[in-house]
Amino acid sequence: xxxxxxxxxxxxxxxxxxxxxxxxxxxxxxxxxxxxxxxxxxxxxxxxxxxxxxxxxxxxxxxxxxxxxxxxxxxxxxxxxxxxxxxxxxxxxxxxxxxxxxxxxxxxxxxxxxxxxxxxxxxxxxxxxxxxxxxxxxxxxxxxxxxxxxxxxxxxxxxxxxxxxxxxxxxxxxxxxxxxxxxxxxxxxxxxxxxxxxxxxxxxxxxxxxxxxxxxxxxxxxxxxxxxxxxxxxxxxxxxxxxxxxxxxxxxxxxxxxxxxxxxxxxxxxxxxxxxxxxxxxxxxxxxxxxxxxxxxxxxxxxxxxxxxxxxxxxxxxxxxxx
Ligand SMILES: [Cu+2]
Numbered sequence: 001x002x003x004x005x006x007x008x009x010x011x012x013x014x015x016x017x018x019x020x021x022x023x024x025x026x027x028x029x030x031x032x033x034x035x036x037x038x039x040x041x042x043x044x045x046x047x048x049x050x051x052x053x054x055x056x057x058x059x060x061x062x063x064x065x066x067x068x069x070x071x072x073x074x075x076x077x078x079x080x081x082x083x084x085x086x087x088x089x090x091x092x093x094x095x096x097x098x099x100x101x102x103x104x105x106x107x108x109x110x111x112x113x114x115x116x117x118x119x120x121x122x123x124x125x126x127x128x129x130x131x132x133x134x135x136x137x138x139x140x141x142x143x144x145x146x147x148x149x150x151x152x153x154x155x156x157x158x159x160x161x162x163x164x165x166x167x168x169x170x171x172x173x174x175x176x177x178x179x180x181x182x183x184x185x186x187x188x189x190x191x192x193x194x195x196x197x198x199x200x201x202x203x204x205x206x207x208x209x210x211x212x213x214x215x216x217x218x219x220x221x222x223x224x225x226x227x228x229x230x231x232x233x234x235x236x237x238x239x240x241x242x243x244x245x246x247x248x249x250x251x252x253x254x255x256x257x258x259x260x261x262x263x264x265x266x267x268x269x270x271x272x273x274x275x276x277x278x279x280x281x282x283x284x285x286x287x288x289x290x291x292x293x294x295x296x297x298x299x300x301x302x303x304x305x306x307x308x309x310x311x312x313x314x315x316x317x318x319x320x321x322x323x
Contacts, residue, residue, distance in 0.1 A: 008032045020181035020206070021161035026095040028162070034088065099163075102176055103142035109135065111147040113154030113167040116196035118187060122216060129216075129223035134203045135187070137179055138212035145175040155191035158204055164190055179206040232318025235311055244300065247322050253299055261320045266294040278316050285312055 002010070005025050012032050013019065019028065056064070110121030120135045121128060137143050147156055149167040157164040161177045179185075187202035207215065225231055236242060244253040265280070266272045271291070273280060283290055285307065288300035307315070 005029050017159040018181070018185070019160065019162075020179055020183075020185055021163070022178040022180055023099045023176075024160070024162040026098055026162070030088070030091055030095055033091075037084070099176065100174075102144050102174070103178075106142040106144035106176065107138070108144045108146060109137070111135075111145050111156055111167065113147070113149035113156065113189065113193075113200075115151050115194050116189070116200040118156070118189075118200070118202040122219065124216060124220045127220045127224050129219040131219060134205050136205050136207060136212055136215050138209040139179055139182055139206050141209065141212075142176065142178045145177075147173045147175065152193050153191045154189045154193050154200065157188045157190035158185055159188070160185040161204070166191060179204070182206050182208070228314045228317040229321055231311075232314035232316070235307070235315055236318055239303065239307065241315075251296075253297070255293055255296060257319055258322045260322065265291070268292040268294050268296075268298075281316050281319055282312055285315065 005028070009016075009019070009025070009028060009032070012035065013028075016028060016031075019025070108123065112119040112121070117132055118135070120131045122131065145156070147165065147167045148171060149169050151169060153169075154167045155164060156167055156175065158177070160181075161179065163175050163177050165173050165175050167173060183206055185204045185206065187204060189197060189200035191197075193200065225234075236245075236247075246252050246256040247258060249256040249258045260276050260281075262275045262277075264272065264274055265276055269292070273291075280291070284300075286302055286304045288302060289298050292298045
């Protein structure tokens with residue numbers, strides 16, 4: 001059996017975004033009611049007006065009746081709208097408090113708005129992971145958002161969940177939702193926040209509970225790697241070293257780095273060093289043209305400013321292991 005809310009959504013849902021959260025109907029029910037009321041008001045008012053134009057046209061009633069006022073009519077048109085409008089306000093309040101209820105077992109996600117992106121913080125035990133742009137949530141699971149912003153006012157808005165709230169620097173604001181559909185749903189920033197405001201979008205990706213756990217475990221692990229060799233190996237791929245350097249002995253554009261650590265190097269200008277050490281690798285990354293390896297083009301650009309000192313250390317630790 002469909003209830004009134006579902007029937008209305010069947011008929012009028014075409015004008016709303018996808019509905020994909022438990023409490024979304026709270027907003028829709030109220031909206032549909034106001035919408036229908038507006039149509040009744042519009043048609044009623046226009047109808048009466050047209051009727052009066054015809055019925056009381058001068059050609060039919062040369063002289064109008066003298067009616068100074070009508071206590072009954074005035075009472076009705078004051079009391080009835082008052083009841084309706086106060087009713088709408090109370091209804092809105094009830095819906096608001098219903099949506100504000102936090103489930104004690106809700107999954108908590110920290111949301112940070114910053115010019116011009118969304119960052120999502122997850123926790124598992126005492127480990128954390130920060131993810132940007134795509135917020136993963138498990139389906140049919142209450143989620144509690146603990147939100148703030150680092151610079152200016154932003155507003156976290158997911159039309160399909162019917163949730164929207166400002167994120168404010170120096171303040172924490174909250175939102176709750178329970179997603180009921182798998183898939184990707186748009187996040188917008190609904191508060192003008194600077195030049196790239198319109199590009200400040202994100203996605204809520206609703207996945208199965210199992211997939212969510214797998215994803216979270218991976219992200220938490222990824223975010224908490226402390227092994228310098230592992231970090232170096234990731235940087236080596238992420239910073240594009242792999243497009244010119246093999247970790248074997250073959251040449252891509254630059255020399256293969258296998259066996260580099262401690263090896264003798266000869267340079268294009270005839271000079272040489274007896275053993276490649278950390279200082280040499282550091283220099284190769286920051287000032288590649290200071291010593292150009294013999295037989296290779298000076299095709300490497302400096303990575304100065306693109307890598308922190310720490311990251312360079314990680315790369316060195318990784319290159320050390322290429323034996
Ligand atoms: Cu914004």
